Amino acid sequence: MDGRMEVLARAREQIQQCMKCGNCQAVCPLYLETRHEGAVARGKIRMAVDVLEGRLQPTAELEERFGLCLTCKACEKNCPCGVKCVEIILAARAALAATAGLPVAKKLAFAGLRARRLFDGGLRLGAKMQGLALKRVPAPDERRPSRSARFPIIGLDMRRVIPELAAVPLRDQYEEFNPAYGKAERTVAFFTGCVNNYVYTDAGRAIVEVLRANGCNVVLPMEQHCCGAPVYTSGDLPLAVEMAEHNLAVFAEADRKYGLDRVVFACGTCVVSFAEQYPHGLPLGAEAKARAEALAAKSTDVHPLLVEIGALEKPMGRVERKVTYHDSCHLARSVHVTAEPRQVLKAIPGVEFVEMKDADRCCGGAGSFSLTHYDLSRAITAKKAASIRATGADTATTGCPGCRMTIEDGLAQARMDQPTVHPAMLLYEAYVKAGTLKP
Numbered sequence: 434m435d436g437r438m439e440v441l442a443r444a445r446e447q448i449q450q451c452m453k454c455g456n457c458q459a460v461c462p463l464y465l466e467t468r469h470e471g472a473v474a475r476g477k478i479r480m481a482v483d484v485l486e487g488r489l490q491p492t493a494e495l496e497e498r499f500g501l502c503l504t505c506k507a508c509e510k511n512c513p514c515g516v517k518c519v520e521i522i523l524a525a526r527a528a529l530a531a532t533a534g535l536p537v538a539k540k541l542a543f544a545g546l547r548a549r550r551l552f553d554g555g556l557r558l559g560a561k562m563q564g565l566a567l568k569r570v571p572a573p574d575e576r577r578p579s580r581s582a583r584f585p586i587i588g589l590d591m592r593r594v595i596p597e598l599a600a601v602p603l604r605d606q607y608e609e610f611n612p613a614y615g616k617a618e619r620t621v622a623f624f625t626g627c628v629n630n631y632v633y634t635d636a637g638r639a640i641v642e643v644l645r646a647n648g649c650n651v652v653l654p655m656e657q658h659c660c661g662a663p664v665y666t667s668g669d670l671p672l673a674v675e676m677a678e679h680n681l682a683v684f685a686e687a688d689r690k691y692g693l694d695r696v697v698f699a700c701g702t703c704v705v706s707f708a709e710q711y712p713h714g715l716p717l718g719a720e721a722k723a724r725a726e727a728l729a730a731k732s733t734d735v736h737p738l739l740v741e742i743g744a745l746e747k748p749m750g751r752v753e754r755k756v757t758y759h760d761s762c763h764l765a766r767s768v769h770v771t772a773e774p775r776q777v778l779k780a781i782p783g784v785e786f787v788e789m790k791d792a793d794r795c796c797g798g799a800g801s802f803s804l805t806h807y808d809l810s811r812a813i814t815a816k817k818a819a820s821i822r823a824t825g826a827d828t829a830t831t832g833c834p835g836c837r838m839t840i841e842d843g844l845a846q847a848r849m850d851q852p853t854v855h856p857a858m859l860l861y862e863a864y865v866k867a868g869t870l871k872p
Contacts, residue, residue, distance in 0.1 A: 444481065444485060444520055444521045444524030444525070445485060447516055447517045447518075447520055447521050448478055448481065448482055448485075448521055450514045450515065450516045451475070451478050451514065451516045451518075451521075452513075452514055453475055453478075453479075454475075454513065454514075455473070455475055456508075456511050456512060456513060457473050457474040457475055457507075457508035457511060457512060457518060458470075458473045458475065459511065460507040460508060460510070460511045461473050461474065461507060461508055462503060462505065462507065462794065462795045462797065462813050463501055463502070463503060463809070463813075466809055466812050466813060467501075467809070471498050471501065472501050472502075473508070474502075474508040474512075474516075474518035474521075474522070477498070477499060477502065477518075477521070477522050477525070478516075478518065478521055480495070480498060480499070480525070481499075481521050481522065481524070481525040484525045484528050484529065485524065485525065485528055491529045491532045491533035495529065496529055496533070496536070499522060499525050499526050499529065500526075500802075500805070500806075501806070502519070502522050503762070503795050503797070503799040503802055503813075504519050504522070504523070504666055504762070504799060505762035505766070505795035505799065506518075506519055506762055506763075506766040506767065507762070507766070507794075507795065509766065510766055520714075523665070523666060523668070523714075526666070526667060526668035527668040527669075527670050528668075529668060530667065530668030530669055530670075531668070531670075535667060535668070535669060538587070538588070539667055539669075542663075543663075543664055543667075543669060543672055546658075546659055546661075546663070546664065546672075546676070547672060547675070547676075549656075549658050549679075552658075552659070553602075556598060556602075556631045557602070559598050560597075560598035560599060560600055560631070561600075563580065563597060563598055565583075566582065566583055566584070566586060567580035567581065567582060567583060567595070567597075568580060568581060568582075568583050569597075570594055570845070573844075573850045573851060573852040573853075574852045576635070577596060577597070577635065577852070578596075578597045579594050579595065579596055579597070579841065579845065580594070580595055580596075580597055581593060581594050581595070588804045588805070589804070590807040592807075592811075592846070593807060593842055594841065594842045594845040594846070595838065595842065596632050596633070596838060596841065597632075598631055598632060599631060599632055599633075599634045601634070602630050602631050602634065603625050603629060603630045603631075603634040603637035603638065603653075604625060604630055604653050604655055604657075606634065606638065607641060607651075607653050608653075609652060609653055609654065609655050610650065610652055610691065611641065611645060611650065611651045611652070611653070612645070612650050613644075613645050613646075613647075613648050613649050613650050613651075614645050614646050614870075615648065616648060617648055617649070617650050618648035618649070618742075619648065619649055619650070619694040619695065619742070620649070620650040620652060620691050620692055620693055620694055621644060621649050621650070621651055621652065621693065621694060621695040621696070621697045621738070622651075622652040622653070622654060622684060622687050622688075622691070622693050622695075622696045622697070623637075623640065623641060623644075623651055623652065623653050623696075623697050623698075623699075624657060624660070624680075624684070624696060624697070624698050624703055624704075624707065625637055625653065625657065625699075626659070626660060626698070626699070626700040626702075626703040626834065627659050628700065628834035628835060628838065629699055629700065629834050632834065632838070633834050633837065633855070635854075635858060636699060636834065636837075636854070636855035636857065636858055637699065638861075639855065639857045639858045639860070639861035640697075640699050640735055640855075640857045641653075642861055642864075642870055643739070643744060643857055643860055643861050643864060643870070644697070644735075644738075644742075644744075646744075646747065646864060646869055646870050647739075647742045647743065647744045647747065648742065649742065650691070652687055652691050652693065654683045654684060654686075654687045656679075656683045657680055657683050657684070658676060658679055658680060658683075659676060660676070660677075660680065660702065660703045660706035660707070661673045661676035661677055661680075661706060661710075662702045662703070662705075662706050662710070662800065663800050663801055664676060665706075665710060665714070665715070666800065667801075670715070670716065673710075673715055674715050674716060674717060674721075677706070677710070677711050677715055677717065677721065677725070678717065678718075678721045680707075680711075681711065681717075681721050681724040681725055681728065682721075682724070684696060684724075684728055685724045685727070685728065688727075688728070688731075693731060694731070695731050695732075695733055695738060696728055696731050696732045696733070697733055697734075697735050697738055698732065698733070698734055698735065699734075699735050699832065699834070699855060699857070700832075700833055700834055700835070701734065701761040701762070701763030701764035701765075701767065701768065701770075701832060701833045702761075702763050702800070702833070702835065704732055704733070704734050704763070704764075704768055705763045705767045705768060707725075707728055707729060707732040708729045708732045708767075708768060709729075709767060709768075711725035711728070711729065712725040712726045712729045734764060734768060734770045734773075734832065735832075735857060736770055736773035736774045736776075736777055736832060736856065737770060737773045739773070739777055739857070739860070740773050740776055740777070744777075744860065745776065745777065745780035745860075747864065747867075747869050748864075748867040748868070748869050749780075749781060749782055749860075749863035749864060749866070749867050749869065750782065750862075750863050750864075750865070750866020750867040750868075751782045751783035751863070751866065752781050752782070752783045752784055752859050752862050752863050752866070753783045754783065754784050754785070754827060754828045754859065755784075755785045755787060755824075755825060755826045755827045755828065756778055756784050756785065756786055756787070756826055756827075756828045756829075756830055756859070757786070757787050757788065757789045757792075757821055757824040757826040757828075757829055757830070758774055758775060758778060758786070758788075758789070758792060758829075758830045758831065758856070759789070759792060759796060759817065759821075759829065759830070759831040759836055759840060760774075760792050760793035760831075760832075761796075761831060761832055761833030761835075761836045762793070762795050762799075763833070764832050764833060765793045766793070770832070771793070774830070774832050774856050777856045777857070777859075777860055778830065778856050778859065780860075781859055781860060781863045782863065783863075784859065787824040787825065787826050788824075789820040789821055789823070789824050789826075790820045790823060791816075791820055792820075794816070794817065794820075795813060796813070796814055796817045796831075796836045796839045796840055796843070797809075797810040797811065797812070797813030797814040797817065797839060797843070798810065798814070798835050798836055798838065798839030799835075800835060803839055803842075810839070811842075811843070811846060814839055814840070814842065814843030814846070815843060815846070815847065817840060817843055818840070818843040818844050818846070818847040818849060819847070821840075821844065821849070821851065822847070822849060826851065827851055828851055828852055828853075828854060828859075829844070829851050829852070829853040829854075830853070830854055830855065830856050830859070831853065831855070832855060832856065834855075837853050837854075837855070840853045841853050
């Protein structure tokens with residue numbers, strides 16, 4: 434049985450558990466906006482049966498129907514039968530991609546992802562030339578300029594506000610091996626992901642510095658690449674496997690060379706790739722699967738690690754902020770990291786933490802979904818902005834760079850001026866104010 438059929442076989446097992454009760458309907462962000470049964474997991478599962486058994490032929494309309502999913506897993510959390518609805522939807526996407534191929538735009542985008550050097554070079558060039566296509570717009574934090582399109586650009590709505598590409602990528606700001614400040618107690622590798630490496634280097638630097646201040650040697654493998662989640666969720670399994678095997682080889686080599694205690698992430702989607710998709714979701718070969726299982730056991734989001742290593746017990750200065758926190762879907766519902774980010778925020782002197790309504794409701798980003806369905810995404814994000822406004826917080830936080838980008842746009846569209854940051858950035862600020870770290 435080839436890899437694609439293995440994925441479909443697992444999906445069939447899940448399909449048999451669905452009793453069509455419709456509990457998914459009550460929590461699906463897309464259904465709440467569209468009121469369309471095809472947006473709900475139950476409706477997609479009905480279509481998936483026919484796709485997987487060959488009764489429904491691939492069409493552009495069918496592809497669009499399966500594309501209308503945020504993969505937020507709210508349906509799974511509310512399912513009384515424990516059906517892995519997202520697994521079924523992704524299997525159907527894979528079947529469609531294998532039969533009819535991907536849309537031209539995605540083929541081109543993924544060709545860029547496959548060519549790692551080209552991808553890296555393109556983003557570096559984009560950082561230098563972004564002013565030609567993107568104009569600066571007012572931003573809550575002058576240190577983090579925002580931009581919008583000067584003219585129509587495919588895949589970028591002209592209303593959308595996006596952060597600037599960083600002048601220097603995060604991994605260029607460090608050596609591969611960065612020793613702990615003081616006695617080293619552990620060695621961790623940091624999977625930076627794409628957004629923290631090329632856009633939100635402020636979050637990446639805060640994480641590296643805070644870890645080093647807490648006895649961690651921090652390794653940044655320079656050959657690491659995109660985790661492959663955009664490819665996997667679009668149904669291109671062969672390329673997803675190729676990208677996974679590359680990252681697994683890079684981090685296995687880092688483990689051999691430095692002896693890694695943990696692999697740390699600052700993105701829910703990336704940690705899910707290493708902890709779930711690589712070892713369990715992708716049809717990997719035997720060697721890659723063994724690597725995946727070994728690295729999955731060491732993979733962790735940064736927040737639990739900060740709590741574990743005593744980072745909240747270091748001397749901290751006051752950070753006078755009223756803060757709320759948005760749970761990313763993958764952090765909250767896949768790896769169940771919800772308490773630790775709040776522990777980090779509440780431990781910082783001067784921070785007043787206020788819980789927002791529906792903190793774990795999807796922000797509407799979902800990777801490329803916000804690019805291909807901006808109006809629908811924006812409607813969902815508007816609800817998140819309203820929840821943030823209702824808290825009276827002057828700062829929004831989230832543990833996911835994709836959510837950060839989406840929320841920043843949502844707040845800009847709502848004419849709100851709160852900055853959005855990673856919790857580790859506030860911890861870093863507190864360390865600097867106390868002299869625990871140098872700025």
